[in-house]
Structure formats: C-alpha cells, structure tokens
Amino acid sequence: MAKIVGHEESVMDLQFIRSDLLLTASSDRSIVLWNLNTVLGGSVQQQQAFQGHEDCVRGLMLSKHEDGFYSISNDQTIRYWNMTNGMCERIYVGHEHFIFNINRLNKEYFITCGENNAVIVWNEKQTTSWQSLKLPTVTIWSVLASTSNVFYAAGSDGILYIFTNHNDRRPDDQSQTLYDEMLVKQTKIPFASVSHLKLYEENSLVTIPPRNDGERRLIRSLLDNTILVYEWNQSWKPVGHVPDYNQEEFDHSSGCVPYNDEFYDEVFNVKLNGKNYKLPFNRDQDPWIVSQAFIELNQLDYGALTSLVQCIVNYASYKPKKVENNGLFPIYEFKLWSTMKNLEAFRKKFQEFNATVDEHLRLSDEYLQVTSSEMQNPEAICEELCLALKKLMKWPKNLKFIVSDLLRVLLTNKYFNTYFLHQMESDEFKPGSEFFQSVIQCGDNLSTQLTSLRVVANLFGSVHGAEFAYKNFSYIRENIVKWTDLITNINVHMAYASIWFNYSVLLSDHKKRQNHQFKHMIMEMIQEHNKLIESESYKPLEDYHLVIIIMMNTFGNLIASKFNSQMADSHLQCLQQKYVKCFKDNSEIRYCLRQIEIAYDQYSN
Template structure:
C-alpha cells in the first residue's frame, strides 16, 4: 500500500486560545471551537486558502465542542451547534452568526455535541456524568437523559443499529436503547475514554487516555485494539476516502492516519496537544491544537503550502521534538502528562504531580481542603555537572532544610538555592504552608544562618520587607530603559481633588543603547494623594445607603493608612476595607484606590488575595471591567490587578485568572488615557510572568488586538514592551510573529514608528525597531 505523503496546506490563525474542536459542514467549510469563548466558520477560498467569514459569540466560558446539524423541520438550512463550559448549548445561523437555539439542562461543562441519524436529533455529553438526546424541532421538550456513568461523559454517538454509545472518564463505554434503557457496559480501556466514531453500520471506534484505539461491534464485542500514539488520544474521525480508515490525534502532538488497522502515516505538529481532528470530504485533514491554530493537511500536491511556509513548519516541528526529548528534573519531557491530568482529583492531601506545560514542567500539589491542584513552581532542568544538589519535588536545590514548626508534628521541608533572596524564599514558604506572618524574620534568619550566606544576593533587601527595594516583584535598576514610572499620573476619579497636572506621558527620558526588550521585572502604581482620598471617602461615606452602615472618621482614617507603603498591619482595618469594597459602584473608586495602594504591602496582599477571599475578589475586579461600568472603576480595577503582582499571593491569583483578564481587556472599547496606561501596564506584568510559558501566544493575541486602539504614547510604549518581551522569549515565536504580521494595522504602525523622526516618539521608535528586528 502506498503511504500518502501528507503535507501542510493551510494555517488558520484567528483564535486567541486553544482550539478544542474542529468539524466540517456540508459545503467543505471548517468549523472551529476555542477556549477564547468563540467558534468560527472558515470558508474555502481558491485552491488551498480559508477565510474566517463568521465568528459565533454568546457563550460565557470556553467553547469546548462544535458540530454542523443538518437541515431539519425547525431549521431547514441547518445550524451550527456549540457546547460550552458554561453548561449550555447554542445553535447559530450558519451565515450571519445569530443565535437561534439555546438548550439548557446540563449541570456542568458540555464536552461533545453530535447529530443523531434522525432529522433534528442532537446528542450531547457533559462533565455532569450524563448524555442527553435533544429534539431541536421541539426545543422546549425535556431531553432524554442517559444516566449511569460515574464520571464525565466525553462523547456520545448514535450507532448504525439505532442504539446510542457513550464514552466516559470512568473508563467504560455504555450502550443504550433508543428509549434510554441501558443495554450493556463495555470495559477494556484502562483510562478515560475520550472519543467515539462510527466505523461502519456494524461497528464503532473508541480512543482513550490509555493511548489505544479499540474497534467494537455494535453489540459490544471488542474486535481489535490498535496502538501507535505515545500519549493520550483525544479525538478520532472517520476518513471518507479511506476504506476502513480513520484519523486520530492526541497529547503526543501528532495526527495518525490508519487504514486496514495499520498506522500508515504520522503527521507531527509543533504543539503538544492536538485536541481535535476532522477528515474533510476531499481527504484533507483538519486539526485544532493547544497553540490556538487550525491547520489543514493534504496529500494533493496542488494544495500544498508554499515552500517557505513548509520550511518554517518543519523547523518548528524539529524544535518541538528536540524540546520534548530533553530531561527536566530527571524526567523526559515527552513522557510527562499534560495539563489535562489536573482534571482528575488527587488521592491524598499533599500528593504532587509533574505536568508538562509547553517546553516547561510545573509541579502541582493536591490540596484536600481546597479540592484543587496548587502550582508549586517550575521544575528546573537537571544539571549533570551540579555537585551537592538535592532533589526535592522534581527540582534541584542547594539546600533542603527540615524546619520544626510545631511540637509533635513532622518537620516541613524548606528548599533553597544560594542565588535566591532568603526573604522571598521565606515568604513563599510561609504562604505555601499557611504559617503566621510573624514567622517571616525567623525563617529568613534560619536560611541565612544554615546556608552560611556571608553575603546576600544582589537582589536581596536584607530586611523583612522585600517589597520596598530591589526585589523580584518590584522594578529596580533592571527596569526597562526609558520606562516612565507607572504612577506618573494620579488616579482619575472624575473629581478635581483627585487630579494632578502630571500627564501620563510626560516622561523626558530618552532612548539609550540598552535594549528595551525583553523586560524582566514587574511594574507598579505607587503615587497617590492620601489626603485627597481620605476627603473623598468621607464625602461618599455619607452616601452609602442600601443597608450598609456608615463608618466613623477614625475607621476611614485606619483604612487610608493601609495605603502607606510601610503601614503597620491592622487586621481590623483590612476587615473595614473589605466592607467598603461593597459600596455601590457609583462611589466605589476611592475604595479601589486605597486597595491598589494597600496590596503593595506583602502582609495586606496575603490577606486580600488569600484562598478564602482572594478568588471572589478577583472575580469582583473582573466584573468592574465590564464595558458598561464606570471608567474610573475600570481603570482602578486594572491598577489593583497591576499592583497585585507586588507579592506572591496576588501574583498567583491574577495569573490563575489570566484568561478572563485578557478577555476583559479585549472587550473594553472606550479607554481614556489613564485607562490605556493601566491596561498596558497590566499586560506588561503578564508578559513578564508568561513570556516563557505556553500561554504566551494567547497574551500576544490580546496585545495585537488591543494595541491598534491605544492612542496614548506612554500606554502604547508599554504595550510594545510587553509584546516585544513575548516575541523575544516565548517558545512559540513563530505563532506570535504570525499574529503580528497578520494584523495590518499594527504591523503598519510598527513600520511607520520604526522610521519616525518625532522626538516625542523616541521610546516608541526604539522599541518598534527592536520588535521589527525580531520578526
């Protein structure tokens, strides 16, 4: 049998996050669904190109699955169906994207939608451990529920004999009668069953996290098992041009084509996760992957991409394969599980897992109390030349101390490297083990003494507050040349008492020979008029109403004192601050102003962004970024998020919510000067944190969408520094280059600014030149 020579045909870049599902329509169009909360229709143009002609919006969370429902009585032209992590299913008019159908009933994320064989029948499955059968011709009718699995149902299909099959994370497949009665439960897979596909009128296929594909008879007998993938298999699709053939994709970054039970072709992609594969009627293969890109592969030479594109693609694949073979912390990168493993709960409190994120490895620990995996940090590469190193949780350290905290309790491990700031290491240790803040100095001195540190690292402050000098979280001498202090303008609140004459773009710094990118330190908003804030709080305190009690003047004074950088920690004042954050949104902005100042203090940061109050507070800040909210609240909410990076708890919570943060920034349409500076400062901090992470292309996409709308020079400069940092350091450089070049507005502006002779644009010109040199 001649092995088909499949090559890249088209690269479709428009989504900003993972493409979790791809499908086809009846007119050779491609449908894609993404974690960016949208789905898209791609129409063929010419021999091998596709154009995004419709973007389907309406879901409030990730769009996890998509399909084309053929014409039926209620929708004679057919509709596009999507399922989401918001627990709903939406139906769209194919051509204009109008929502024409909403189906609600699942109690958790919808992870598959598939047409039934009868007209107007739709099957769905969900993390709520059920599948449902909907009659879209009568959408208000109660759907039939297939209930019996013990975990998430990843897929549901109708078989050739008019029965239903469902695949589950409980490692089983169940067969159901048309009336919903259970026929049988099929066992054989040893891990989650992720996908199903009808192979013939008498058989069907299943794929699993156990890296196997099984062929089943419709009555439940296992006919064969196929191996080829080296990791989880997420998707399987029947190839209409191959007799007994299909395509599969998975966590090993590959698509494999099968015929007659043999793997006849392997297509490697420059990604780790190929979430979905679909076979087109012309034999082409479509993929959706973790880099947010839809790709089309073909065996027809007339549809091959041009030689330059093929060369770049092959180079990216080679880089990814080389990275996957490297050993990190004694483990081969390619053998470690991806982030999907974090969907499974831990077995015991404190259990750890190493998880591959792009070309990096993260260590996570299971918190039984929180019911979630907590990121402990990066696992560093093994260094055979290192002497005296101690391995702890997959990472090498100069020292791993045993610290006795409590009588009768086992000692707690404290890892430390000589090049670390002992105060920062001590603070991280306290946060991790939920120890009282008063232990900070004792733990730091313990490290200094036992590590025999004659001199402290250059980045260390040498005292118990690592936030007031040169530290990991605060820009010091290493800040970007020419970057004006983020506090150049006082917060805008709509009141003259709050304004200063300092403009946000009045920096007189000139460019230097020092590269502006990449940037490697967080920035912060420091400047404030506490007296003016106090007066505004007093004014608004009398207008609280709505059942909220007014505070005394002394209580207001205590709240304002929290805004002083070195203020004495006052637990009661923190409680009062949280209470004032419940004020009506119309009078909220001075409270937000105090909050953005207060979270610079590490002790207050740990209280505001703790695991109890912090997650809900982040959600509240994101709600203030809604396009219809007050501009002052929008701007100050962003400044709170910027200053949250002043210490570890705030930094971790903002990074955990980064996808929602980026989505909120993209949705802001009206931004005044101060809001523009706040938005790009937030993106700059995110770029410092994520530049070398798999999320970098998502952040780059956010910047590419936002920067063309930025009119303020200083704000635009900060956005360029953020974009340049990602371009310089991200592992997916090609993806980011493509996003920039694919934006004619931004790419053209970079070209014009790079040759500008305008003295007011010196910083912008220098940064534009450096970005262009990286393209």
C-alpha cells in the first residue's frame, strides 16, 4: 500500500484532476498536486505546491476546462490557480469569515458559503461578489446547485434553504416576511460600525426618501424595540440588528429628544395592537391634533385617538430628563387649587342659582347629580361638562363666581384641562371673550376674586393648559387685577401669587428659558409684590408669610433659569436685609432665603 506524505497538518479536501493526478488542501495553508504514478519508497511524490493562503485551506474546485482550480480558506479569500505555472491569478474577496464550501452554479458562476451566515454568488471574471445572500442561521456548511437556476444551502440550524430565480417558485409575502425577520435576528451588526448613523422610526421608511443607493438607516422595530439596520437598494430591506446599541437618545444642550430628522420636547413609548410606537410631541402642540396626525401617519384605527391623547396628557411634563441641582430650585411642580371641601353644600348652592337663571341657561337635573368621584375624574364626561360650561359662561355676572369655582376644580384634572382648552380656546375661552375677560379682571368682591384667580392658576393643570397660559402671558399680565386692588384676604393673595409662581415653573423648559423678556416680566411682578411688602399693607393679613414664600419660590426659579440682572441683584439684597429683619422669627422664610442664595451662587455665573 502506498502513502501520500507531505502535509504538516490535517488534510481538508481532495480533488482528482485525472485518474493519476490528485489535489489536496490542508490546514497547514498549502495546496499540493500529487502524481499518483510517481511512487518512491512507498510514498507518492509531490509534483507541485501552491502557496499563498494565510490560513487553513478548506476546499477545492476545478475550473470548467480543468486547466486551473479554485481554493477556499479560513483567510476569507477564494483563489484561482493556474495549474501549469502554479501561480495564483485571481483573489476573490467578499466573505467576512471562514469559507467552508465551494461549488459550481453554471459555466460562468460559482457559489461559496461559510461562517457568519453567508452565501455568495461569484462571476468567474470578477473578483468581487456578484450577489451576496445572508441566511438566518449562524453557519452554512455546504452549497450545491441542481440546475443553473436552483441551488441548496445546508444550514447549521438543521434547515435546507432553497434559492431560485424562477418567478413561479417565489415565496408568498408571509413566508418572505418571516424569512426576513429570521434573517435580521440572526445577523448581528456591531454598534461601532453603525454609530455614525442616526436612529429613525419605522415610519421614516415611508415619509423620508433615501438620498442614494446603499444608504443605511438605524430603525427601531415596532415589535420589540430592537434596533435594526435597513439598507436601500430600490426598496428598503433589513440587513441585520445592533445588539449592543447604546446611543443616548437625549440632547442635554437643547433639552430635546431626537425623532427621525427632528427634535421634540417629548417622545413617548406607545403600545398599540402589539406594536411599539414612538409618539413625538412638542409642548406647544395640541395633543388632539398631534394624535390625529400620528394615527394617519402610521395608518392606525381612529379608536386609538383617546388613548394617545391620554398618553400625552398624563406623561407630558416640564421636568427635565436629567436633574442636577443640589438645592430647592428649580421647583418643577405647579401650585394648583384642587380641593372642594363640601361638594353637597356646593351642589345645593348651585341648584339654587340654577333655578334663578333664564330657562335656556339652566342645567338639567342629570348635571346636578354629578358625583364627587366624577368631579375628580371627569374623563368619561368631558364632552357633557364642556357643553354645560358653554351655558354656564353666560350666567349673570353676579353668579360667575360659582361657575369659576366649578371650572377651577375641573381644570386640575389633566385630561379635562386639555379637552376644555381644545374645545374652548378658539371661541368661548380666549383673550377678549366675555367669560375669559371676567376671569382675568376678577371683579371686586371676595368670592369672585378668589375663584377667578384660582381658575387662572389651575390653567397650569396640564402641559397644554400651561402652554395656553404662556402663549397669553402678556395679555393676562396686562389685564389681570393688580396687587394693590386685591381683596384683603390671605387666600386671594395666595391664589394671585401662585399664578406668577406657576409661570416661573415654565422656566425649566429650555425654549422658555431663552425668552429674556418673559423672565424680565416675571421679575417685574416680583418687584410689584416687594412694593406691597415695603408699604406694610399686608399686615392686616394673618399668615402672610405663606404668600411671601410663594413669591420667594418664584424668585428662586427665576434665578435657577440663569436670570442675571441688576433687578435680581437688588431684590436679593432686599431679601437679605429687609425680609430677614421683618420675619426673623419665621424659619420657613429663612430656609427659603438660604436656598435662594445657594441657587444664586450656582446659577449666576
């Protein structure tokens, strides 16, 4: 028995050329041609060696004329060798991992497969891939063509994949979608290689056209929030996923969140019909209009409208994503007036007034039976309540206080607050309208002033309401009752102070913090209150320190917005010199002053 000895490591493949010539490929990186007719000392002699691969040579395939051959290797290359002179004439590059098998597809094309779920079709005359196919399995061990139009790929997942260019054998859409999903989950793309790409939502594949062929986008999957890589080649196709995606989705310099090619104040996670959507929202937008546009863009059922609005209303906030302050300021929570201590007494008084107005302005008995629970959670009856309020706004002036008291309680509910303004701000409740004007000007008696001022403060009960108040700030400031015209009542003064405090909370919003005129006007309201303190006209009011603390908190928020001016410096000195002296025994005022000083040191530079 003869032996063939010469390789230093494992022999990986054999290929007969003729009955007397044999090619062998080895993990020692060499290929050897043996002449079986030349035997010396019992060993077949080497006729020629082919050197060039940098790693294990795994397979061989003869050229169609058998005057050369192809070799595949762990070095990720395919080489074509001239059998006569032993030279490597072509190196085919395209695989990204080990190559395990090579086979002919037809006279001009061959196919290879390997690790990293790759099958590549090659044209013999081109050293770059003619077509690259990814399969939803880690390894493709072998490929074999049955005809020039059909080939099979053997996967490590136990599945035999069949490929063809016959149109009548194309898979149906459902099978193709399933295959694409399997493929994407298998193909891992490292974040480092796509970190330069922006993250988009799935709807961008329809709404934002590609700039060029081969363009790639990172897309968040609606199904499980996986970050996918899509590539454009006549259509968008997923080519893999990014398991280690770690890009921060928040711009701290602007306080905004990126969404497709824009930035928004908020981007909410919404799950509808088993899919995960991103709902972008700017605080100055109407939640109903945003939700309607979102439904149309994503081709959703309009039955989702209410839940989308509720998502925006419940989760929209002025509190930043990252809070770094070390003291009391800024304060992010609005001061609202929500309690109604005795609903039954209120209902009884309301019934009395209802009986005295003209019949066309009266409410039916069903409105008068609204429960305490419905008052606190009026989401289900918002439409009915707004219809009732349209009547109530036309009640006589001397009865407006009880209408305002009802409205101020309802406005503390975020959903009703948003719904009411969505319905009313273009007509019954807008600057210049009779009812809005009566609320702003407050009247000259205790009940009217107290309830009206609390309505204005409670506009901040939702982000949409706060934006309405901000949009109309100049009008409200110019037309509202002045400090000096307030009724001498601690609750009236606290309600009035809370309006300006709530405006100061808006300064946590990045865009509003840039509005220097807005900040300057808040400072003017603080100074007007300071004049009231200096005149000592507050002294008849018991517990007036509660009003002072609200206005000090307003000033603290203003300082935290980096409001640097001579007015602010002067007011701080006034607090340090006069307030401490006048209220030296009040620990709350001393604490608040200390927190203002901390904020001043932190934000004034």
